[in-house]
Structures are given as C-alpha cells and as structure tokens.
Amino acid sequence: MDVYRVIERQRDTRLRQIGEKVLKGERLSAEDGLYLFRSGQLTYVGMLAEWVNRQRNGQYAYFVVNRQINPTNVCLYQCSFCAFGVTKSDPRAYELTLEEILRKVEETYLQGGREVHVVGGIPPHWTLDHYVGIVKEIKKRFPDMVVKAWTAVEIHHMAKISKKSYEEILRMLKDAGLDALPGGGAEIFSERVRRIIAPYKASGEEYLQVHRVAHKLGIPTNATMLYGHVETYEERVEHMLKLRELQDETGGFQVFIPLAYWPEGTRLGGSRTSSVDDLMTIAVSRLFLDNFPHIKAYWVTLGERVAQVALNMGADDIDGTIEEEKIVHSAGTTSAYGHSRDKLVRLIKEAGKVPVERDTFYRVVRIFS
Incomplete structure (x- = not known):
C-alpha cells in the first residue's frame, strides 16, 4: 500500500x-x-x-488452540449489560463440579490445546479456596497447560471476601499454578457509565490496580474494552488512555481486546454495534495503543467475516478455538461455539494473512505458509 x-x-x-x-x-x-x-x-x-500493524507483525495473524471454561453463571452483581449472570435460585443457574471442569480441560489437552481460559459468574457462596483450588487442580492434573484464569473483578472479589490484598491473592494463585490473567471486567472505566451498567462490581481504578500488581509479580495480562452500549467516543478514548498509561508504567499487557456489546437478553437493552463501528474501534485502538504489541479481533463478538476484515485494519490476532463460550452467547451472538485449528487457518488465509499458531505468551508454535 x-x-x-x-x-x-x-x-x-x-x-x-x-x-x-x-x-x-x-x-x-x-x-x-x-x-x-x-x-x-x-x-x-x-x-x-x-x-502500523505490518511494521510490527508483518503478514502474521495469530491464533491459539484453547478452551474457555465458564464454571458457573451464578453471580451476585447482576450487571444490566450482562445476559449471562443469574441468581442461584434461577432455573438457568448452573455450577460445574471440579471433575466436570477437569474433563473439559482434558478434552482440549488431548486435542493439542495449550491454554485454558477460566472466567465466570461471581457466586456469593464461593470462598477464596474455591477459586484457588480450581487453578491448583487444573495445573496438578495438566502441568503443561497454561492456566489463564479469573478477571480483575474476580480477583477484587476474592480480596474483599478474604480481607487480603491483591498482592496476597495473586501470589496464592501464582503459587497454585496461575500463568496469566484474562482482560475481562474492564467494561468502560468511566464512572458515569459504570454507575449505569455495573454499579456494584470493581471500579475502573480497582481493575487497573489489580493488573498493576499482577505485572509487578511477573504475571502477564490482557486488557479489554466493552463498547457500543451507553458510552461516548470520549469515554472510549479515556479508557484506552488509562490502559496506555499503565502499559507505559509496567509493560505487562500482552494484547488489547475490544469487545462489541451484544444486547439480547440484557436489562440494559439497546442495539448491536455496526460493522463499521467495530472496524473503526479496532483501527483506532491499533493507532492509539502504540505500546501494546497486539490487537485482537475477537471472532466471537465480531463474527467471522468482520474479524477477517479487521485483520486488514490493524488487528493481528483472531483469538482461538475456544470450544465453548457462554457469556457472549447468552447475549445473542450467533457465532459458532468453537472452531477447529484448520478452520482458523482457513479464515486467516482467506483474509490474506499468514496463520501463526501461538501460545498464551505469543511465542510461535507453528507457521502455516
């Protein structure tokens, strides 16, 4: 060009x-x-x-063979933008046993999976030991599997119920086998917006502090932004600015993931973002977040076709095989539940890019020429 x-x-x-x-x-x-x-x-x-993307990543577009596990949809926060979380008495409520979780991890491990991504609701009856125990048992049974688990919101909740500091919680999880933190729970940092969509969960500053502490302890993390609900463009830019400032300070973020809001089944309601808005958000984030090595086009929220276009507008990562995902699907996304390695390779090649299977830390596993 x-x-x-x-x-x-x-x-x-x-x-x-x-x-x-x-x-x-x-x-x-x-x-x-x-x-x-x-x-x-x-x-x-x-x-x-x-x-900008090609200066950093050439023609490479990354993916990972992974699995997302949502251990429960029981959640005490009941945020208005979320169609996933329910009360314990709700007939839709579920809670996986530890053995059910481990069976899911085993399925992915036997398929050559390299990462398990564990996030879910925040049940009022879980203790700190419950969260730590899940990580510990996964790592004990599958020591080669990278465990990326618990958002900053979940870490904040653990600290609150145990009266421990973020550092104490993260050290316990790291000792149990935690390798990385996902980026969920950021939503939009604007307090105006959070009062509308998520008034009871961790604040934007608390989210950032959890990630700051994780970086200090050598735990790499991801970062997200939920857009397309009630926020303004100014609030999107403010959100990215705060992430950029923390990245300047710590260098611990691996990837930025813009997440398109899906309204179906939520109390907040509204309408789906346009593909133009999705692509503009990807492109602006690549230009603005100059200290983030990677920008992800998350195919679950964008859909396959828009994600392919995004790979030519600043994104260099399409996420992974995932296998199952319940949070966004609860809000109406029609994306398939999981993709094979071969399908992701095909999607990336169709976008004119070179598929690269990576691990959680963006180390190259295989290049598909």
Missing part, C-alpha cells in the same frame, strides 16, 4: 496531520483519537492502522 501518497492526498488537514504523526512514529493525543472516531473515514483510518 502506498500509504505516503494516500496521506499526502488527504483533504482533511487534521487527518493528514494525524497520518504524518503515524508515519513518524509519534504518539497520538486523546484529541487525535477522538477525531479519528468522529471522522467517519474508515478506509483511511483502517489503512493507517494496517500500516
């Missing part, structure tokens, strides 16, 4: 100036990020984002 010529011909002076900053490797301001969101020029913004 002749990105230099496209920037030179850009009639919007501000967009041209932003493009020139990108080419020089200069950091975008919050005002720049907001202008990109409001510009409506997806083709131009996506081109800039893909140029």
Whole structure:
C-alpha cells in the first residue's frame, strides 16, 4: 500500500496531520483519537492502522488452540449489560463440579490445546479456596497447560471476601499454578457509565490496580474494552488512555481486546454495534495503543467475516478455538461455539494473512505458509 501518497492526498488537514504523526512514529493525543472516531473515514483510518500493524507483525495473524471454561453463571452483581449472570435460585443457574471442569480441560489437552481460559459468574457462596483450588487442580492434573484464569473483578472479589490484598491473592494463585490473567471486567472505566451498567462490581481504578500488581509479580495480562452500549467516543478514548498509561508504567499487557456489546437478553437493552463501528474501534485502538504489541479481533463478538476484515485494519490476532463460550452467547451472538485449528487457518488465509499458531505468551508454535 502506498500509504505516503494516500496521506499526502488527504483533504482533511487534521487527518493528514494525524497520518504524518503515524508515519513518524509519534504518539497520538486523546484529541487525535477522538477525531479519528468522529471522522467517519474508515478506509483511511483502517489503512493507517494496517500500516502500523505490518511494521510490527508483518503478514502474521495469530491464533491459539484453547478452551474457555465458564464454571458457573451464578453471580451476585447482576450487571444490566450482562445476559449471562443469574441468581442461584434461577432455573438457568448452573455450577460445574471440579471433575466436570477437569474433563473439559482434558478434552482440549488431548486435542493439542495449550491454554485454558477460566472466567465466570461471581457466586456469593464461593470462598477464596474455591477459586484457588480450581487453578491448583487444573495445573496438578495438566502441568503443561497454561492456566489463564479469573478477571480483575474476580480477583477484587476474592480480596474483599478474604480481607487480603491483591498482592496476597495473586501470589496464592501464582503459587497454585496461575500463568496469566484474562482482560475481562474492564467494561468502560468511566464512572458515569459504570454507575449505569455495573454499579456494584470493581471500579475502573480497582481493575487497573489489580493488573498493576499482577505485572509487578511477573504475571502477564490482557486488557479489554466493552463498547457500543451507553458510552461516548470520549469515554472510549479515556479508557484506552488509562490502559496506555499503565502499559507505559509496567509493560505487562500482552494484547488489547475490544469487545462489541451484544444486547439480547440484557436489562440494559439497546442495539448491536455496526460493522463499521467495530472496524473503526479496532483501527483506532491499533493507532492509539502504540505500546501494546497486539490487537485482537475477537471472532466471537465480531463474527467471522468482520474479524477477517479487521485483520486488514490493524488487528493481528483472531483469538482461538475456544470450544465453548457462554457469556457472549447468552447475549445473542450467533457465532459458532468453537472452531477447529484448520478452520482458523482457513479464515486467516482467506483474509490474506499468514496463520501463526501461538501460545498464551505469543511465542510461535507453528507457521502455516
């Protein structure tokens, strides 16, 4: 792509100036990020984002053979944006036994899986030992499996019920076999928004502090942003700015994952984001989060086709085989429950990229030329 010529011909002076900053490797301001969101020029913004992505990752697009396990949907917080969490008395409530969890891990292990991703509801009756025990037993039974478990919201809850610090909780989990933290629970850091969609769960600052402590302890983490509900573009940029600042401080984030809001079955309601908004959010995040090595196009919330396009607009990761996922599916996504390694390879090749199977830490397992 002749990105230099496209920037030179850009009639919007501000967009041209932003493009020139990108080419020089200069950091975008919050005002720049907001202008990109409001510009409506997806083709131009996506081109800039893909140029940045190729400087970092070439033609590679990553995926992982993994499994997501949601041990329970019982949750005391009952956030209005969530269609997954229910009360214990709800007829839809479920709670997997430890043996059921271990059987799911075994299925993935026998298929060559390298990661298990454990997140779920926050049951009022679980103790700290319950959370730690799940990690410990998975690692004991499958020592080669990477355990990526419990969001910052769950870590905050563990600290609250046990009256321990975040550091104490994370050290216990690390000693039990925890390898990494997922990025869920960030939603939008804006307190205005959180009062509407999730008034009782951990605050944005508490989320960031959990990740700060995890990074201090050498635990790598992911970061997310739930968009498309009641937040503004300003609040999206503010969210990314806080993540960028923490990454400057610690360097512990591996990947940023924009998560599109799905409204079906939620009390919050609303409508699904457009594909244009999805792609613009991916592209702006690649340009703005200059210190994040990877941007993920999460096929579960985006759908396969939009995720493929996103791989040409700044994203370099499509997530993984997953096998099953209940949280977003509860809110209406029609994405298939799981993909084989072969299907992910095909999706990436169809997008014009080179598929790379990775592990949790973005170490290359296999390149599919």
